[in-house]
Amino acid sequence: MDINQLESAGPVSSMGTAIATGNPFPVKIECRDVKVFYGAKQALKSVDIDIRENQVTAFIGPSGCGKSTFLRCLNRMNDTVASARVSGSIKIGGDDIYDPRIDVVQLRARVGMVFQKPNPFPKSIYENIIYGPRIHGIAKSKADFDIIVERSLRGAGLWDEVKDRLNESGTGLSGGQQQRLCIARAIAVSPEVILMDEPCSALDPIATAHVESLIDELRANFTIVIVTHNMQQAARVSQRTAFFHLGTLVEEDDTAAIFTNPRDERTQGYITGRYG
Amino acid sequence: MGNDHIVRSYDEELNRLTGLLARMGGLVEAELAGAIEAVSSRDAELATRTVRSDARVDELEREIGEQVVRVMALRQPVASDLRLVLGSLRIAGDLERSADYAKNVAKRAVALSQLPVLRPVHAIPRMGAVVREMLKDVLDAFAARDVAKAVAVWNRDEELDEMHGSLFRELVTYMMEDPRNITGSTHLLFIAKNIERIGDHATNIAETIHYLVKGVPLAGERPKGDGTSFSTVGAEGAQ
Numbered sequence: 001m002d003i004n005q006l007e008s009a010g011p012v013s014s015m016g017t018a019i020a021t022g023n024p025f026p027v028k029i030e031c032r033d034v035k036v037f038y039g040a041k042q043a044l045k046s047v048d049i050d051i052r053e054n055q056v057t058a059f060i061g062p063s064g065c066g067k068s069t070f071l072r073c074l075n076r077m078n079d080t081v082a083s084a085r086v087s088g089s090i091k092i093g094g095d096d097i098y099d100p101r102i103d104v105v106q107l108r109a110r111v112g113m114v115f116q117k118p119n120p121f122p123k124s125i126y127e128n129i130i131y132g133p134r135i136h137g138i139a140k141s142k143a144d145f146d147i148i149v150e151r152s153l154r155g156a157g158l159w160d161e162v163k164d165r166l167n168e169s170g171t172g173l174s175g176g177q178q179q180r181l182c183i184a185r186a187i188a189v190s191p192e193v194i195l196m197d198e199p200c201s202a203l204d205p206i207a208t209a210h211v212e213s214l215i216d217e218l219r220a221n222f223t224i225v226i227v228t229h230n231m232q233q234a235a236r237v238s239q240r241t242a243f244f245h246l247g248t249l250v251e252e253d254d255t256a257a258i259f260t261n262p263r264d265e266r267t268q269g270y271i272t273g274r275y276g
Numbered sequence: 277m278g279n280d281h282i283v284r285s286y287d288e289e290l291n292r293l294t295g296l297l298a299r300m301g302g303l304v305e306a307e308l309a310g311a312i313e314a315v316s317s318r319d320a321e322l323a324t325r326t327v328r329s330d331a332r333v334d335e336l337e338r339e340i341g342e343q344v345v346r347v348m349a350l351r352q353p354v355a356s357d358l359r360l361v362l363g364s365l366r367i368a369g370d371l372e373r374s375a376d377y378a379k380n381v382a383k384r385a386v387a388l389s390q391l392p393v394l395r396p397v398h399a400i401p402r403m404g405a406v407v408r409e410m411l412k413d414v415l416d417a418f419a420a421r422d423v424a425k426a427v428a429v430w431n432r433d434e435e436l437d438e439m440h441g442s443l444f445r446e447l448v449t450y451m452m453e454d455p456r457n458i459t460g461s462t463h464l465l466f467i468a469k470n471i472e473r474i475g476d477h478a479t480n481i482a483e484t485i486h487y488l489v490k491g492v493p494l495a496g497e498r499p500k501g502d503g504t505s506f507s508t509v510g511a512e513g514a515q
Contacts, residue, residue: 231354232352235354258355259354259355259358260354267355272281272356273283273286274279274281
């Protein structure tokens with residue numbers, strides 16, 4: 001198929017259908033006309049999407065398609081890139097996160113992030129968890145920290161494995177345990193949204209299954225956005241899937257619809273392995 | 277659909293699947309043609325050969341089932357590939373049932389060849405011609421992923437149903453006229469019913485083609501031309 005020709009077809013948005021079919025999950029993140037430039041180069045072309053509460057939304061697409069760039073807009077990670085410029089509107093829970101009055105540190109407490117490679121601090125498991133709550137002033141007493149540590153580790157499905165060695169270094173855990181520790185660290189500050197950038201790509205299949213199972217449990221309390229190269233993972237863990245290609249949000253729909261009957265030829269070509 | 281997969285062996289596996297289906301379809305067409313010919317030419321030997329040929333169709337259905345399981349397990353097909361793989365499995369099932377009906381027609385051809393000729397038997401080759409064309413068209417539609425052609429087959433089933441209904445009434449009247457016609461007429465009724473059922477399977481295949489190409493089921497109620505389930509031939513006919 002001729003990708004260039006299809007390029008002009010523009011995005012297929014399903015927001016209308018989501019409302020028409022009565023999607024019961026309220027909109028958590030509302031993005032309108034979001035564009036990202038790195039210097040003169042436009043990395044993301046006018047993205048409109050509603051990300052819903054207590055759902056897992058997966059971003060898929062080939063390398064360089066803009067999915068990670070867009071994910072990083074959602075907690076203003078792109079602020080750290082000097083040449084990056086973001087325009088348009090992103091509202092989380094109704095708050096415009098690019099409003100100059102927004103405290104970015106507070107924003108990142110509301111919108112946590114888990115990265116591709118597990119990156120625990122070179123500190124004890126306990127210290128890893130309480131780092132965020134301490135700097136955000138969420139808790140002060142030892143008793144409060146103890147509660148947060150147990151709750152976070154339980155939430156990440158790690159408590160039983162590490163409860164007897166909370167003072168050992170987080171870097172001594174296995175890869176899968178380290179990633180779950182990072183998830184525990186992310187949920188310790190009780191965020192509303194968790195962004196995950198390829199959270200399983202450095203993990204073996206068993207550790208991946210544990211993290212996927214955890215993601216499914218976490219959506220009861222959080223809104224989750226996950227970027228993944230693994231399409232089967234997107235199919236397994238998400239309720240909504242958004243496909244990006246060449247900086248464009250091509251299609252966003254129920255995950256089951258994307259993987260059985262995508263509406264756009266480009267999505268079809270990508271998920272069936274016809275081009276990448 | 278036209279594009280190739282990045283992984284060439286995936287295309288080869290899907291091509292093997294559609295190739296098996298094409299062969300199976302060809303065999304079912306031949307089996308059906310043999311069965312109808314055996315009825316109209318009262319050829320018991322052709323009928324017996326036709327009955328025996330059914331085993332190969334069953335074998336191909338098993339091969340297709342295995343290939344489907346293999347592709348599902350190794351490739352985890354999605355979207356149009358998934359619909360093709362599942363559609364192939366369903367089409368193989370419809371073809372296998374069609375072949376069974378053809379086999380049954382052939383078996384009855386053996387019995388009919390030993391009975392006196394019944395006038396209404398002339399309707400069988402006419403019905404047979406329609407159902408053979410439906411089967412051929414629907415297999416061509418699958419090979420070409422031609423939805424319009426599949427829908428045409430789907431609509432054509434009404435014609436076959438009407439022929440079946442009309443033969444049904446004719447045969448009931450015939451049996452009332454002379455009880456000695458009952459054995460032969462009953463065989464003919466079953467033959468007509470079997471042919472009519474093959475038409476239903478061809479329409480199933482047409483629906484599957486619609487789904488595997490478009491991703492949505494064929495909408496709407498199919499026109500029905502067969503009222504035999506409700507028909508009675510009035511008692512006045514017997515007087």
